[in-house]
Amino acid sequence: MxxxxxxxxxxxxxxxxxxxxxxxxxxxxxxxDVQDRHTLKAPNGVSFSEFRGYARWQDVSVSTTATGVKAILGNRTIVKAYQAGIPANGQPFPDGSVIVKIEWNKAQNPVSPYFVEVPATLKSVSFIEKDSKRFPNTSGWGYAQFLYDPASKTFHPYGKDALFGKTVCYQCHTAVRNRDYIFTDYAPR
Ligand code: HEC
The missing domain is CATH 1.20.5 (Single alpha-helices involved in coiled-coils or other helix-helix interfaces)
Structure with missing residues (x-):
């Protein structure tokens, strides 16, 4: 050698x-991740970090649109409230309730033997949290949405100004004020 x-x-x-x-x-x-999403804040001051661990929350339901698929997950407080019959029983969700909607573009699963669509690229993560003292002008609900850019693998907060939660999100969610402003039902399993 x-x-x-x-x-x-x-x-x-x-x-x-x-x-x-x-x-x-x-x-x-x-x-x-390329970015620490938990440093982001919506223009109304609601921070991504308030929802730490959301990816592991329990599934409330799923929904689809013509182009997208969504998973709706809830924290322990809101899941307990659903199981107690809220909102069908007319009671409001308690403070501490948080619900998240994760939305993807959808695509056909190329390896499936039958037609099925699955999440493709991530589009956005939207949150609604109940805190009556903090959000008195929107019936206790605070809103935040973070849009995902697959090319840069980064999120950016949605909303032009601090009022977006009221003028955009709450504005539309008042269509279901008799369900405490929440559209989604807990899906049986
Ligand atoms: C034009 C009406 C409209 C606007 C504006 C809107 N939403 Fe919604 N949202 C809905 C509907 C309808 C659903 C239920 C259907 C679905 O998407 O699965 C929903 C569902 C949700 C859910 C799941 C809980 C629930 O209520 O069912 C979250 C979380 C959510 N929206 C957050 C937001 C946030 C944050 C904003 C503002 C950035 C916003 N939404 C703006 C109509 C709206």
Whole structure:
């Protein structure tokens, strides 16, 4: 076996260091989002971080439109309220209730033997939370929506100004004021 000289050893060490840092970078990219979504805030001050852990919440229902598919998930408080018969029983959802709607563009599943559509690119994540003291002008509900850009893999908050929650979201959700402003029913399973 040939003995490796001092200079060669140095080059081998440098190559190993470069390889190690490249691998570490790849691992970091794979394990981390490009952006820390929890630093984002909607223009009304409602922060993404208020909904930490939403991806693991229980499913309330699913819905589809012509182009999209949505999962509607709720935190423990709102799921308990649904199970107690709210909103059908006419009672309001309690403070601490939070519901999230995750929306994707849909596409046909190419490996399925029959026609089925599945989530393709992520479109947006929308939140509604109940806090009567904090949101007195919108019947206790606070709204936030974060739009996703698949190209840059980043979110940005929806809304021109602090009033968007009232003038856009709440405005439309008042169509169901008799269901405490929530459209979705808890789907049986
Ligand atoms: C033009 C009417 C309209 C506007 C504006 C609107 N929504 Fe909704 N929203 C709906 C309807 C209808 C549903 C139920 C159907 C669906 O999308 O699954 C819904 C459902 C939701 C849900 C699931 C809970 C529920 O009520 O069923 C969330 C969360 C939500 N919207 C957040 C928002 C936020 C945040 C905004 C403002 C940025 C907003 N919405 C604006 C009509 C609207």
């Amino acid at each position: 040939r003995i490796v000289g001092g200079q060669q050893r140095m080059w081998i060490s440098i190559a190993c260091l470069i390889l190690a840092s490249v691998l570490a970078g790849v691992a970091k990219l794979a394990s981390q």
